[in-house]
Amino acid sequence: MVWIVIGCNCLIALIALWLAWQLVKLRQILRGVSRALLDAERSTHGVLGGAPEVIIIGQRGVSSLRSQLPKWRRQQRNVRLFLTLISWIGRYGVRLQRRKR
Structure with missing residues (x-):
């Protein structure tokens, strides 16, 4: 009976050790992912730090162009x-010159 309890305890200890090892590997993976994301x-x-100002300038330019579009x-x-x-004057001018000859 004692041997069964010792065997179960050893099995539980091995499973806990395996789980601990998997958690250590997962922690390393998560640390690498975190570094990559940072x-x-x-x-x-x-790169994009100055983008909002540039976008605002672009929006102003587009707005200005749109306001000028009816004039254009x-x-x-x-x-x-x-x-x-x-074009009409050119066509009819040629015809009138031909008629005068």
Whole structure:
């Protein structure tokens, strides 16, 4: 009977030792993951640290361009009308010169 208890205790001790070893390995893995994440955070913070200011400047520029877009569309329409008029004058001018000859 004593041998059964000693055997069970030894088995429990081996299982506990194996679990402890697995926890040590898991701790090392988690430590490595933590270091990698901290390094990545430092890197991205260094690269993207000034991004909010740049984004705000870009948004202001886009807003400014959008506010000027109707003016540009009017100018584009006027240029098209002018070019169309010049094209008509060119066509009809050639026809009128041919008729005069």
